[in-house]
Amino acid sequence: MANTDYSKNELMNFIDQSPLNIEICDVTLRDGEQTPGVAFTRDEKIDLALELDSIGVEVIEAGFPVVSTSEKDIVKEISNLGLDANICCLARSVIDDVDAAIDCDVDIVSIFIAMSDLHLKFKYHKSCADVFSCAMGAIEHAKDHGLKVRFAAEDATRTNIETLKRAFLAAEDYHVDYVSIADTIGILSPATTHYLVSEVKKVVNTPICIHCHNDLGMATANTLVAAEAGAKQLHTTINGIGERAGNASLEELLVALRVQHGIETYDTTKLNSISRKLEKYSGLPTAVNKAVVGKHAFTHESGIHVMAILEEPRTYELFTPEMVGGKRNLVVGKHTGKKALKGIVNDLGYELDQDELCALISKVKNCTEVKKGLSKERLEEMIRNVRSH
Template identity: 35%
Template sequence: MVAFKDLTLREGSQVPGLEISADAGRRVLDRLADLGVDCVEVSFPRAHAREEWFRHADDRGLRTAALARAVPGDVDAALAVDPDEVEVIVSTSDRQLEHALGKTRAEAREMLVENVARALDGGVHVGVTLMDAMRADHDFLPDVARAAVDAGASHVTLADTTGAGTPSCVEETVGVVADAVGHDAAVAVHTHDDMGVATANAAAGVDAGATRVDATVGGIGERAGNAPLEEVAVLLRERGDDLALALDELAPAGRAVHDALGVDIPPAKPVLGERAYRHESGMHTAAMLDDPGTYEPFDPATYGATRDLRFGTDTGRGAVRALLRDAGVDPTEDAVAAALDRIRDAAEARGNPLPEADARDLLDDQ
């Protein structure tokens, strides 16, 4: 069973220009509760406590996580908002250790272990995120993961912080750490979309043993964003994985979250976009009236979305013939030609192709 940790609010708060009001945050949490995500990483309390969101999440039955760097001040700030879980993070690549953290490998390992213990003393569950894991040394990474688990961490998240990973790299990295921690802790994967492969990378992490995926609705996050929760969920489900999600809420919840945040959904966005299930091509619609799966990878209804067949200037005779049969009209050549003219004229007058229901209504009295 693959679970999801949603980071939309925490990652969204890092998007330049995106200001999330208290009310918008509550609306997002309401939809995440409907979706049934395993956990919500609400905020980085050292910067923004957002305690009202933690309490609203509690009221909605959501498990909450607070982010903390591996320093005492961050851990104490995280404990102060009373989360269910504290996620302690530390850089693991040599590049970030030198230029971002200014620490050696040994110092970073010690910081992590000490602050895992500090968080555990606060009476919460503790997980760790190893940042820039896909560029970390494969001797050091399992060593620091094992040290965190021995200190009491219940899970280890491997973060592709810069989005530099590829599926093969992610699979190898997750596999190395999964072998190191064994059954003593769960492994999760956290991917970014800088090279357009965050969804594929998340799936590769699951292939290698990750049982939880960090994701955000619509991929909302800094730079090119994170793995889009809805895309990862559909990919995993369609290939046969069991998911801990209310799948029929996927599209409605995703669209509602974007609405709450005031973030537009690109029309061609997979799963959520308004054109994601729209077809007009004559060859496509004709076949899909007989068998929708002819030109669809999955049934939109599974994820709470609706198929959208359109009829207009690109509609062919085969599609019209199928509509006439459904309407109980003998699809003679003259009837097809007349119906095609009516559809094209109506679409031209409207300035847009007709939805399937309107096209059917137009032909019902033919």
């Protein structure tokens, strides 16, 4: 098809098409690297930063500078690449962390503190007032040095909501540029996400960020709902990598924003290529049924589906593979009927008479490889074989 997008008019009429004021902050280079067993090299981090910038991601969280000298050097190098994206880094509510961020020439520093009872008791062994005071001191120091500041409430989703509101309101007095709700353990659902973001938005004027983890498999859905409730900055990672079960998936969120809300700001045609790079650099294989970039995202085997796809791809595809830099794959397997097989054979450039087609379908059904689906090369070998007899 010439177009890479299907008509928005074909969406079901209950889908919300209201405009959203959003930006993407991709945290692959920081939170993504906290995936067990993952450590990106300097060149890999720079390459991923360049790719994210080319897609149109507005903010790239490049790392956690205080972790090591090499981490600090890489963050500084990314900050000075001249990218269109703003470069962000992470800092605890500690002056030394903020100084490391200042040294890196970043645009934004994300200063975090946890205020949930659980973290106060077992991690900090301090009162909420004490840890909040530390955070405000770090924020003031960062603002005095000209940095934009994101005040992030770690474990926000297990923090008393009134405590959270008061903290964000107080942070506004220090002129923070963002307040961030971190669902650190992935406890949110779409309903609770909408409620929490809506409640915070009632009392703060500062742009709200949402940072979701995927422990219940809802990180992308929660992030989309947060945007619909008024969150501005949406946090993602490529392929949804991250601690434990990972973060909200960049590719899933960008496509959802485009399909559900008509947001075409981002170059989604690069999603498959950046996904493959992340897979290579991280050593983490992508699930074949992963939405948008999985091997099976545009693969069809069922005879009824294949016949319809050959006639009109929209019958069984929400969006085109070209829209995300992917390819359609029609698989011959045990569910493939004669009509669908004929269409696939014709699509490969072959013509078979009725007897040859019957012979081919018989070979396909009895082939030991059929369980996994036949490759194009194996099918062509079979076609040549039945034509030669």
